[in-house]
Amino acid sequence: MNKRTDIIKKIKLAALVLIVGLTACNKYLNVVPDDGMATIETAFNLRSTAIRYLGTCYSYMTEEGASQYDPALLGGDELWDLVGRKITNTSGRVPSNMFQIARGLQNATTVYGNDWADMYQGIRCCDILVENIDDVPDMQEWEKKQWKAEVxxxxxxxxxxxxxxxxxxxxxxxxxxxxxxxxEVRVFRDPIDECFDFVIELLDEAIPDLPLENASVDEYGRVNQAIAAALKARVMVYAASPLFNNNVDQASLIDSRGVQLFAQGKSETEQLKRWENAVEACKTAIDLAEQANKKLYQYDNSYRVNDTLFLDFTLRGMMCQRWNEEIIWGNTQTNWTQLSMWQRLTVPNLQYKSLGWKESLSCYAFIGVPLKIAEQFYTRNGLPLNFDKDRQGVNELSLREGDAAHAYYIEQGYITAQLNFDREPRFYAFLGFDGGKWVGALTNYNDLQPGDIFTVENRMGKALAKSSGESGPVTGYYAKKMYPYRNRMSADNSALSTYWYPWPMIRLADLYLLYAEAINEAEGPTGPRSAEMFKYINAVRERAAIPDVKTSWDVHSTSPGRYNTKAGMREIIHRERLNELAFESQRFWDLRRWKEASLEYSKNIYGFRVLSFTPEEYYKKLLIAEQPFAQRDYFWPIQTATLERNPNLLQNLGW
Structure with missing residues (x-):
């Protein structure tokens, strides 16, 4: 069953279901059958049927946050799956097909993450609506324009x-x-610059006829101006990035017509023009987002908590708090059943002192966070570990006992690694680790004390130790950020109720950092808009409770003034994105567009010795997997069967 058929049969219309009020699968299928054509005239006879067709156009949306469809979840180096877990137990619940990309098993015969046909089917659906919507008699002109803009x-x-x-x-x-x-069907691939320009052209056409924001909660998930402008900003940053802008590694990608698909020999002025356009697009998107009342999320004070927990709830809530004020675009297409299962099966089986958690679909914990990701987060001074003066000469794998200063982050008296101490608040909000505190699955959060909060205990002989080849921990770290604190256990600890949230496609902090990146690439850190650049990156850092860029580097680092060069500022902005947007399906794409994936993947996948009983043995670095990444892996292969049907399509290099 292909994704298109699966979508229709399951009626995955997200927010549009609320508008249309669908009650029966057959009623929907009678309007838009699997072939998409048999009842096309009927589909546009009335608004009530046309809106179902609009829902079909949305139904092809990518499913970020779903492990079987989102390559940026398990297809990269940010999360690592338990190799060899059995299909009967876990793979059917949380599929691991995208993990084959991470393992270097992508191939042109069976292309993992291959939605080539689905995307073109979705494009055809959009064209059909544009061609036919004017025929609907009971719609006003403004609404027809809006629907055309949406598609x-x-x-x-x-x-x-x-x-x-x-x-x-x-x-x-x-x-x-x-x-x-x-x-006519045997089309050619178009040059990369023309591809980007066409996407930008479509977005420019759409934006004026979209509402600034959605009129009601029922319409969340539908497109508005803020979403369209934010996507345009992202697209323009991609178009300016090294993977696409004058990529000399793709010089030999020339089709049978003699058309070079990646322009070569661009002048510096031509390359910078892409970045300058991205600067303007990012600023416009930020302005529209703020007009739509978007702002960096702060915890809503639903419970009485101290400053440390307020910050923890803020940093996790910016991703997991449903429709919070920072979410510009939330994806309602992702199947919630699978997301719920992901939450149940990828986190540790939390224990609260002597109380056990009896939830039957727990304690597999077969998704781990590589050690290099834990090392990537800043110190409390807002710096990489290797640049912080306080960490020079420190053995990060030496042992240290949890103390009062870290009581809400690390169990007091528990022996863990030095690496886990004196880190930035995002480290503790985003990661679970041996000896670490994990706020969640409680029935009440008022006035929490350290002893009220779950502790993760991974070592053998401890509550959350690896119990079989089907269970974790995998690396010793977990992606806590993806797990809402609002998940609840029943009174007898027998069942888990998971909290739904739309996967964040774009949130305001993402835009802020794209804007900072574009300014730096266009004019460097001392250009006319440098104040804007620092303003927006520092806004993200301030929310994360770390010093601003200049204070961190001038006061606490071994490299004062590093932000004064374009290359130095580039490193700072890239690291900020990797930290702030961790586990949000962004790292996978960022590393590629920056052409930094080959370097990062060469660091391989390491973790701790999770089969050890003592901390002395547990906290030794262990190679879990060597991660291959070749030049060809920057782009997907076109499936062999597709090339056989259309020989005018040129295969990507290396495949």
């Missing part, structure tokens, strides 16, 4: 999703008619 946005996004995977793709300005000839 233009979707068409732009579907093209962009193809571009970030395959690079140059065939642009579909207008879908071909059903009776198109064989030669």
């Amino acid at each position: 233009k946005f979707l068409k732009a996004y579907y093209h962009f999703n193809l571009i970030r995977k395959w690079g140059p793709i065939p642009i579909i300005r207008e879908s071909l008619p059903i009776d198109a000839t064989v030669e």
